[in-house]
Structures are given as C-alpha cells and as structure tokens.
Amino acid sequence: LCTGSYLDVEKTSHWFYQLVRSSWLHVPQSYSWHLVFQPCNLSCQFQLSKGNESLAVEMLFGVRQGDSDIFVVSQPPERQLQHLSWPETYTVAEAKFFWHIARQVPCESLHLKCLQVFTCILRGTGFSSSIWKTLVMHVLTTVPLSWWRRREFAGRLWDIMAHLHHCLQLKRLEHFVLSNKRLPAEISLPLAMRRVEPLNLFEHLARDPAAHREAMR
Numbered sequence: 001l002c003t004g005s006y007l008d009v010e011k012t013s014h015w016f017y018q019l020v021r022s023s024w025l026h027v028p029q030s031y032s033w034h035l036v037f038q039p040c041n042l043s044c045q046f047q048l049s050k051g052n053e054s055l056a057v058e059m060l061f062g063v064r065q066g067d068s069d070i071f072v073v074s075q076p077p078e079r080q081l082q083h084l085s086w087p088e089t090y091t092v093a094e095a096k097f098f099w100h101i102a103r104q105v106p107c108e109s110l111h112l113k114c115l116q117v118f119t120c121i122l123r124g125t126g127f128s129s130s131i132w133k134t135l136v137m138h139v140l141t142t143v144p145l146s147w148w149r150r151r152e153f154a155g156r157l158w159d160i161m162a163h164l165h166h167c168l169q170l171k172r173l174e175h176f177v178l179s180n181k182r183l184p185a186e187i188s189l190p191l192a193m194r195r196v197e198p199l200n201l202f203e204h205l206a207r208d209p210a211a212h213r214e215a216m217r
Contacts, residue, residue, distance in 0.1 A: 009074045009086065010041045012061050017044055042074050062089070068188045069093040070177075090177040093187050094137065097176075100184045101140055105148040111140055114156050126215060127164075134176050134201060139163050141182040168215055171206040175199035 001011045017037055024030050038045035044059040062071040063086065070093060072086040102108045118132040139160050140148075148156060167173040177183065179198045205212040 007063065007086070009061065012074070013041060013044050016059065016061070020044070020046070065190055068190045068193075069096055070190060070193065093177050093183075093189070094133070096187050097137060097184065100186060101145070104145045106146060107148060107150050110148045110150060110153060110156065111136060113153065114160060117157060118160065131173070131201065132160075134173060135160055135164055135167070137176045138174075167202060168205070168212070171202050171212060173201040175201060 001015060002008055003011070021037070024035050033048050033050045036047045036049070038047060040058075043061070046057050048055040048057065061074040063073075064071050071089050071091075073089045073091075074086060098112075101111060105111060115132060115136045118127075118136070119129040122132075139156070142163075143156065143159050174180070175198060177187075177189070178193060179196055183189070200206070205215055
C-alpha cells in the first residue's frame with residue numbers, strides 16, 4: 001500500500017473499496033439496500049439506497065501516531081492542507097476531552113448547546129466552527145464545571161464571547177491540544193507534541209491589521 005517510503009492514499013482507498021465490495025454480499029442489509037461506490041482517490045465514498053431512502057457515506061483513513069490520540073488522516077483534495085495527503089488531526093483528542101467534560105458537568109449537554117449556538121446562529125461572522133470549538137474548550141477549563149447548569153446558559157455564552165474578545169485584543173488564541181497543560185491526563189499525546197511552542201490560531205490577525213479590525217468589528 002506504499003509508494004516509496006510513504007503510505008499511498010489512493011492505493012489504500014482502492015484496497016478498502018475491494019474489501020467492502022467483496023464483504024457486502026455477506027451483510028444482511030445487502031438484501032434490502034443497494035450499494036454503489038463513488039470514484040474518489042483520497043477517500044472511500046459510497047451511496048446506500050433503499051426505495052426513497054438514500055445515504056451518502058465517506059470513509060477517511062487514519063493512522064495513529066504511536067499509542068497517542070493523535071492521528072494523520074487522508075483528506076479529499078478540497079480539504080487538503082498545504083497539499084498534504086495525510087495532515088495531522090486532533091479530532092480524537094478533542095472528542096475525548098468532551099467525553100471527559102460530559103462526565104462532570106451538571107447538565108451534560110449545556111456546553112454542546114453553547115457550541116451549537118455559536119457555530120450555527122453566528123455562521124458567516126468570519127469565525128470558523130473550529131475557532132468556536134477551541135474557544136468553548138478553553139472556557140471549559142477556566143470556568144468551574146459546577147457553573148454549567150441550564151439556568152446559567154446565558155452566563156456561559158457571555159463567558160465564551162468575553163474570552164473571544166480577550167483573544168482578539170491580544171491577537172492570540174492558542175491551539176487547545178498542543179502544549180496545553182490543562183489537558184486531562186487520559187488524553188495521550190506524543191512526547192514531542194507536549195514540548196512544542198503553543199500554536200497561535202490568530203497569528204494571521206497579528207500580521208494583517210485590516211483582518212484584525214474586521215474581526216473586532
């Protein structure tokens with residue numbers, strides 16, 4: 001599955017496609033669902049249909065870094081970062097953080113409702129869903145978890161907005177996973193990743209005064 005010394009995404013996708021195609025007939029759902037594969041070089045995409053029901057599925061491939069919660073993952077062309085087929089992803093580490101929080105907060109879904117408000121209602125304001133997620137995770141490590149009750153919903157929204165305003169003034173929002181000493185011990189990172197300099201997600205605002213003025217507005 002490699003080309004030279006590197007795992008080849010296209011070969012991996014074709015290999016997985018062959019496995020699913022050969023196994024599909026042994027699955028009970030194959031009698032009622034129709035499976036069609038979509039051509040794609042960097043992921044495995046297929047369409048499931050039954051009558052008027054239809055479901056599109058895209059499988060990306062991840063490779064775990066050692067025994068950590070950090071993976072490199074295959075990416076379709078429109079999502080590639082700097083033309084890398086296997087960029088690093090922190091999704092699993094972030095998901096484990098949210099599971100960790102859900103076991104402790106008084107209202108399990110309140111922090112997710114806060115995140116939903118910002119990512120959905122404030123869509124188009126110039127801040128990506130990734131930025132809102134990072135802000136919410138940082139606030140969850142600074143505001144006592146006992147304060148995340150339904151009756152305090154408005155207060156927690158304000159805390160997140162206040163943290164955003166503070167970060168914009170400093171032109172600095174640190175990556176949540178990299179070099180974060182507040183991460184729960186159950187989240188495993190490669191040793192080198194714990195020692196790197198914190199990544200500033202607002203670095204572009206520090207370089208571009210016009211972008212910073214727009215973000216503040």
